[in-house]
Amino acid sequence: MAQVVAVLGKGVVDPSQPILLADDLGPVRGDGLFETINVRQGVAWQLEPHLERMARSAAKMDIELPSLASIRELCEQALTAFGTESEGALRLICTRGLETGSAPTLWATLNPVPDSQRNARRDGLKLLELSLGYPADARARSPWLLGGAKTTSYAVTMSAIRYAQSKGYDDALWTSEDGYLLEGPTSTLVWLNGETLYTVPSDTGILIGTTAAFLFENAHELGLKVGEERIRPADLTAVDGAWMTSSVRGVAPVRSLDNVELNQSPRTAELQKLAGFPTPE
Template sequence: MNSPHPVLFLVSADSGCVRADPDAPHVSVMDLGVTRGDGIFETISVCDGRAQALEPHLDRFARSARLLDLPEPDLGLYRQAILAAIEAHDDLAELYVKTVMTRGIEGTGVPTGWVYAAAAADFTTARTEGIRAVTLDRGLRHDVAQTSPWLLQGAKTLSYAVNRAALREAERRDADDVIFVSSDGFVLEGPTANVILRKGSTLVTPRTDQGILPGTTQASVFEFAQAEGMNTEYAVIPAADLLSADALWLVSSVRQAVPINRLDGVKRSIDVELSTSMTSYLLDRRD
């Protein structure tokens, strides 16, 4: 059976959002998103036809644009393209939609934008059995967002070479994913996910003023936890707390919440009941 065909909409101030052939070329080789990774993106989970955390994703898209001094994206136009792409795609239980805006062709001042919808991978095993992770030094202090804002920590940019290199290093270490720690010894985030620890009846995640991308899925997990009577906390977390935590998760759009069953080669127990409840909430949320 052939996989469902992806759906593409081009987004521009002149043309609005226009459906296009995803197999045809659309981006210039001179586009700064191609030549320098100079642009922003968001990946939005779609469950049973519902774009999850759509407004927080759009808000973060605009925030990333401001951090990069890009033109303000027309969120109404992007919202229209996202909903149109979902409507046009084959009806599947789980999709993802990617929104992209680059600085465009150098010298024009005209950004390039598009929205792309495609079938999501099957993450059932990761969600239920967990994944193996390793800690890697990001090489920056935890307060880099305050000391060096030009490094763009906390913006969701197309410059993903370091993140992909970290995941390749994880594979070399017989692991599936990474938890970055700061050079001064604090927990940060994953290459594509936020970190959540359980300490008793409290869920804890690193504070976002440490150059961490504010997580839409992490925020939804905290909403779930609070509804269940659990405490939630944003904190500066020493890396040693990863060892003493009762449970660990990496959470992100599309993959949702995946428990960590091994960290730096050491086996960890996973909170099966809480993980199952988290996943059910995330897949069923209507926001």
Template sequence: MPQRHALMIAPVDTTDARDDYSGTFTPMDVTAPALSVGELSTQRGDGVFESIGVIDGHANEVEAHVQRLAHSASLCDLPAPNLEQWRQAVAAAAALAPSGEAVVKLILSRGVEHGPAPTAWATVAPAPDFATVRREGVRIVTLDRGYDLGAGERAPWLLLGAKTLSYAVNMAALREARRRGADDAVFVTRDGFVLEAPTASLILRRGDEFVTPEPSAGILHGTTQLSVYEHLAAQGLRTGYATLTASDLVKADAAWLVSSIRLAVAITAVDGAPLASDPDLTADLNAFLLSPR
């Protein structure tokens, strides 16, 4: 069976309340042309997306992802997605996934320039092998994001809380981290507050409490971070949100980057300075994140 699949999704209005949306999904040949040259997702990165982890055909955190897709669409003034249609699209794509770990990507674009409707599709493919990095962790550098902590509230048009297709800055940050001899990066505001990684949320442990930056700071509210918090709370551990400084990061008892596909990876160094890690807890988090939920 081919390892990669794609479904084009014919968007329907939120008032469409049918039970079965399978007729709105068209399987596509992933080797054949599928998008118009006027497509704004490729011309301008004008659209939103989600990446969903799939374990042996089971898609995790589906509701959190489709809700965040709708939130991103709202921030970008895109037509509201029909959530039940997108839930069924995830299920249809996940059913095509290879065994083991895979990833379903959902894309909602503004469509063809001056066109009548958005363009939408889902893909499914094997996930990269992250076993080594989950075990060994990552070295990170802190990178200036170029704005202060209040920029998201003052300038909502920056779309700081939306998961958009405009990922050029995120990819440039990862390349810069590697140029500096690190594996990943954490963005820091001009006034010294930590935000998130280019493709992951940040969680710190301070004593017996786990904290993550406030999502009101113009960062994505991570779906995996929410799952991790539910897991920690079920064990009686304290979790919370805080305005965290770069100093808080380097003084943490442990820290992780968490995301839907790579899952939980420990931060082992910050700007060249070693940071303590907790291999047993990291292994426990990943065992949980690899379970159906």
């Protein structure tokens, strides 16, 4: 059960009580969008970039998102109820509304970040390469595939994670049908080659990660340049370091891909500090 639940127009509600009608298109068809935001000392980190991405997702899906001012107010209500002691994950969910027609349904949940996610910052990740089934440029030329939108249609996403874990891995890393690395089911691939920090170009249809974007905007503080390029799995073994980034897991080093050990960069701690993610002892 969520620790804090807040509903647009109602504020914080009892998390044990239902908030959705049976014909809401979110659970019925997975027809909705969401954002998950890191919370530190009671503050939603990178809230505005998350809201901007949420608006872009809504536009791609033709969902009329409630005003950003009302969503900010909803976030503040949830944050106040959560307090300042724990690192949290604030999730905003917006569905298209009822199957019979209605305004969108929007609510927030807020929970502590699980230890398993925090520990990945220290222990790193063992990844399994899985095919997404599309060429790298398929989603860019096929807008109905909703490339770059953060949707609630997560059955394939969670299936990929479960499959990887059933084989003894921590997570998956999706590849295109033509052999390029794309993204994790819930995270963005970032790697270092020399003094340049890279990620996968957005024209591949990946979701543009807010944590990765923050690192790229501020990489100059570490004396790093930034770039985008397509990369194949075999080439990742030659880079100086690779990380999966997300708002919950933070900056987690990639230890191996398909049981091939990757180089470990001494700059992991710098990147984690830059983005402000605490690392367990």
